[in-house]
Amino acid sequence: ARFRRMSGLNVMHPMGWDAFGLPAETAAIARGLHPREWTNSNISNMRAQIKKLGTSYDWSREVNTSSPEYYRWTQWLFLLMYRKGLAYKAEATLNWCPLDQTILANEQAEGGVCWRCGTKVERRKVNQWFFRITNYADKLLEGLDRLPGWPERVKTMQRNWIGRSEGATIAFEVEGGVGKIDVFTTRVDTLYGATYLAIAPEHPLLKNIIAGHEEAPLVEAFVASVQDKSEIDRAQLLGRQGVFTGAYAKNPLSGERLPIWVTNYVVAEYGTGAVMGVPAHDQRDFEFARAHELHIRTVVKPAGAKRAPSASKLPSAFVDDGVLVNSGEFSDMSSPEARKAMTEKLVKRGAGTAAINYKLRDWLISRERYWGAPIPMIRCPNDGYVPVPESDLPVLLPDKAPITGTQGSPLEHVPEFMNTTCPKCGGPATREPETMDTFMCSSWYFLRYLSPHDEIEPWSVDDARYWAPVDHYIGGIEHAVLHLMYARFFYEVLREENLVPGDEPFMRLFNQGMVLGENHEKMSKSRGNTVGIDEAVATYGADALRIYEMFAGPPEQDFPWSTTRVAGVTRTLKRIWRLVLTHARALEQTGAAGVGIARDGRVLSVAEKDLRRSVHEKIKNVTEELGDRMHLNTCVSAIMTLLNEVEDFAVKHDDAADSPVFAEALTAMLLLLAPFAPHIAEELWER
RNA sequence: GCCCUGGUGGCGGAAUUGGUAGACGCGCUGGUUUCAGGUACCAGUGGUCGCAAGGCUAUAGGGGUUCGAGUCCCUUCCAGGGCACCA
Numbered sequence: 001a002r003f004r005r006m007s008g009l010n011v012m013h014p015m016g017w018d019a020f021g022l023p024a025e026t027a028a029i030a031r032g033l034h035p036r037e038w039t040n041s042n043i044s045n046m047r048a049q050i051k052k053l054g055t056s057y058d059w060s061r062e063v064n065t066s067s068p069e070y071y072r073w074t075q076w077l078f079l080l081m082y083r084k085g086l087a088y089k090a091e092a093t094l095n096w097c098p099l100d101q102t103i104l105a106n107e108q109a110e111g112g113v114c115w116r117c118g119t120k121v122e123r124r125k126v127n128q129w130f131f132r133i134t135n136y137a138d139k140l141l142e143g144l145d146r147l148p149g150w151p152e153r154v155k156t157m158q159r160n161w162i163g164r165s166e167g168a169t170i171a172f173e174v175e176g177g178v179g180k181i182d183v184f185t186t187r188v189d190t191l192y193g194a195t196y197l198a199i200a201p202e203h204p205l206l207k208n209i210i211a212g213h214e215e216a217p218l219v220e221a222f223v224a225s226v227q228d229k230s231e232i233d234r235a236q237l238l239g240r241q242g243v244f245t246g247a248y249a250k251n252p253l254s255g256e257r258l259p260i261w262v263t264n265y266v267v268a269e270y271g272t273g274a275v276m277g278v279p280a281h282d283q284r285d286f287e288f289a290r291a292h293e294l295h296i297r298t299v300v301k302p303a304g305a306k307r308a309p310s311a312s313k314l315p316s317a318f319v320d321d322g323v324l325v326n327s328g329e330f331s332d333m334s335s336p337e338a339r340k341a342m343t344e345k346l347v348k349r350g351a352g353t354a355a356i357n358y359k360l361r362d363w364l365i366s367r368e369r370y371w372g373a374p375i376p377m378i379r380c381p382n383d384g385y386v387p388v389p390e391s392d393l394p395v396l397l398p399d400k401a402p403i404t405g406t407q408g409s410p411l412e413h414v415p416e417f418m419n420t421t422c423p424k425c426g427g428p429a430t431r432e433p434e435t436m437d438t439f440m441c442s443s444w445y446f447l448r449y450l451s452p453h454d455e456i457e458p459w460s461v462d463d464a465r466y467w468a469p470v471d472h473y474i475g476g477i478e479h480a481v482l483h484l485m486y487a488r489f490f491y492e493v494l495r496e497e498n499l500v501p502g503d504e505p506f507m508r509l510f511n512q513g514m515v516l517g518e519n520h521e522k523m524s525k526s527r528g529n530t531v532g533i534d535e536a537v538a539t540y541g542a543d544a545l546r547i548y549e550m551f552a553g554p555p556e557q558d559f560p561w562s563t564t565r566v567a568g569v570t571r572t573l574k575r576i577w578r579l580v581l582t583h584a585r586a587l588e589q590t591g592a593a594g595v596g597i598a599r600d601g602r603v604l605s606v607a608e609k610d611l612r613r614s615v616h617e618k619i620k621n622v623t624e625e626l627g628d629r630m631h632l633n634t635c636v637s638a639i640m641t642l643l644n645e646v647e648d649f650a651v652k653h654d655d656a657a658d659s660p661v662f663a664e665a666l667t668a669m670l671l672l673l674a675p676f677a678p679h680i681a682e683e684l685w686e687r
Numbered sequence: 688g689c690c691c692u693g694g695u696g697g698c699g700g701a702a703u704u705g706g707u708a709g710a711c712g713c714g715c716u717g718g719u720u721u722c723a724g725g726u727a728c729c730a731g732u733g734g735u736c737g738c739a740a741g742g743c744u745a746u747a748g749g750g751g752u753u754c755g756a757g758u759c760c761c762u763u764c765c766a767g768g769g770c771a772c773c774a
Contacts, residue, residue, distance in 0.1 A: 153691045157769065160690065165773075185774060198774090240772085265772045275774045283688090284772055359773055477768080551712070553700060557693090558767090565699070565713050571727095572712080624703080634701070637711035644711090 001056055002675035003626045012467055013056060014449040016063035017043050020071075021438040022105060025371040029405055035371040036399075039066055049533040054542050054678050061452045065441035070448065071373035072394030073458035074441050077490070078365075078376055079387050084493065086132045089385070092364055093202075096124035100406035103368045116405060123227060128366040129375060129434065133489045137162050137358045140488055149508030151556075154480045161481045163359025168343045169272065170352040172197055172249040172258065178208045181249055181260070184271035184357050187281065188346075189338035192327040193299035194276040195289065197249050197260045198242065200268035201226050206245075209260060213246030219262055226264050240265055240288040252351035253342065254328065263288065271357050279317065286317035299326045300335060363486065365437040370403045370410040372435025380422035380429040389423050395431070409433040442483055443490040446470050446505065465501050473506035476514075484509070510630060513558040515549065520560045531561055543677035544570045550632035550676060572640055573680055576673065579647055580666060580684045583657050587666060608661040611649050615665045618642045622672050632676070639672050 001013035019039045028035040043064065050057070063070055081087040095104040097114035103126065108115045133140075141162050144155045167186035174181060181197060199206060201223040210216040222243045242263035249258050258276075265284055266275055279289035279296040289296050300322040301308035308325045309318070321335035330338045346352030366375070374395045376388035388395055398417040401410040411417050412433040422429040450459040450467055469491075475483070484506070491505035516522060517529035536545050548569040552559040580587075604612065622635045646665045650656045657663070674681040 153769085156691060160770065163773065167774085183774080187774080263772095265774095267773065270773045272774095278774090282774070284774080357773075480769080551699085559699070562699070562713075568713055574727095629703070631701095631703090633699090634703095634711085637701075640711055
């Protein structure tokens, strides 16, 4: 920011606090404090520390997402989503602690037990608010191609997260008029190789499928055994487990009878919650078939091969594309040709459609927690869910609530909060007791910096047209998918409403690394290897600390803290200090350094020419590095090299101070230093 | 398992487009100053042979492209991170 200002740009460099959330609530409970007290005292400490570092933030734009002045607009944005049909309520399967009577985040339910009381965690269906981010899957995917300023790895992670795959949905008719099981597959070409169907334990048709079959009790027992396990725990179950339902379905092209199995490896939430089992060409199906002695039929051979390998001798599934065999009229087609032809035939028969699937799921924003922005919805016995009128915002978080981390949402137990009237019919109604995911607060905060004190609108659209999108966004890699995906989703929605310019919120993304302990491990209080900012500034000075951190390595990499190296930086700053003050008076006499060197007809010595060339090389280096790669470490080494050369010149020339080249070199050195060591550079400049 | 990063002296790192490998700093060695330690300053510092000039060798390992490779290609190994039965 300092560099860009020195370059003449109008720079907005703001700071704020993403202050709601579970960690603050948990920490406050542990200390017997109100989350607000705990949060605000942390903010005060951190603000004071950051100020000591000379970060040049514009504190007049400071925001705090847990203040009513801020979260009123978070609620406003919820209402906007609701109005656009993007917010809806639906059942979600979540971790539930039966003893604490509360929903648990995944990180609170590790190992299948409640982190607080150790009770076995159950899976429970709960009605929750969602945002339809999946409606924007393709836009979010395509938008990545318009972000050359983003690191490739972040874009890759987002693409994987969205997880678009093209294929077809195929309908398999279940015998006995029970209905159809839809299957999504990317490998329609292997349809003749299907030897069974596998469905998730939660498949909606399961009850009807097993009705009347003697296998029903076994199936029910199996479903019960996996039901309470999360997807992750199920994935850790050894082997491919499953049971036969007793029912059969018909392959829509070959007419073959396929046994229907329930398995632990089919995920209810992805695709249709059912797969066609093609053991010869899918490794998971292969393992399942081997474990349960199901038929394996090869229907694709490698492109050059004369015949397909015999199924009984396969060491593993052949998953590549190839040429079809044993596939009726489609035999001898290549896999891509067959996919096209078979999909067309399925469509003609009304037994399938081309389909696209995504891994991306809708965004669950409900939280059964206190420390968050209340969802601005009212439930009326007559009118159902009714949005809180904008004029009634903010829906204030009540100061007093039983914040224990148990017994569900704390707000539910505060009658003054819960009891209200319906905005539509005026009758008695209750408020939504849930609060919003903190990712909502952080999905738009950069826009609030435009108008941090505005009470009429969340931000000025005119100012947004001037400032937005963010030119340069800096954050940790941990935000690669969630925060950066949600913020992009919000921005796209806001763009549709003409509230923001452009189509992506962050033009350039920079992921900074972490400072590690001396032995390359994460700093943490439990390890006792932290370096406090207050302490470090007191010991080394803010400028030495700044330069040390910037010099330690490229900022996108982690680096291990080293106390002895800070001393080296202090040495450099002392040398600059001495050098400039030794020649301050001489510089004064020389006047504005460097001005007119080229024009005054002066003949420069070889040493002067060398120094001058070097000075301008360094100016170029630092300017390019700061503006392009942000490799602050090489900027610092350029300044150090310049210092060596200027010192050397002064040692070798008693009359150095008379040389305009020397004066120019000192001046340039201080200007180059200014963004890195602003306090010392400013003081020396003044003197 | 898949995906993404990365691997250069004792250490952090530099080499931006294929063009003098090791900039800059730390540390270390020797020296000057000092009663001494520290500070400050000077010189040296990848390995190896040599009194020296200089030679040879070297960017995780192996192979390749090129007049020329730390950089490009193939392959193996190692480390860190992300995702994880995604049909």
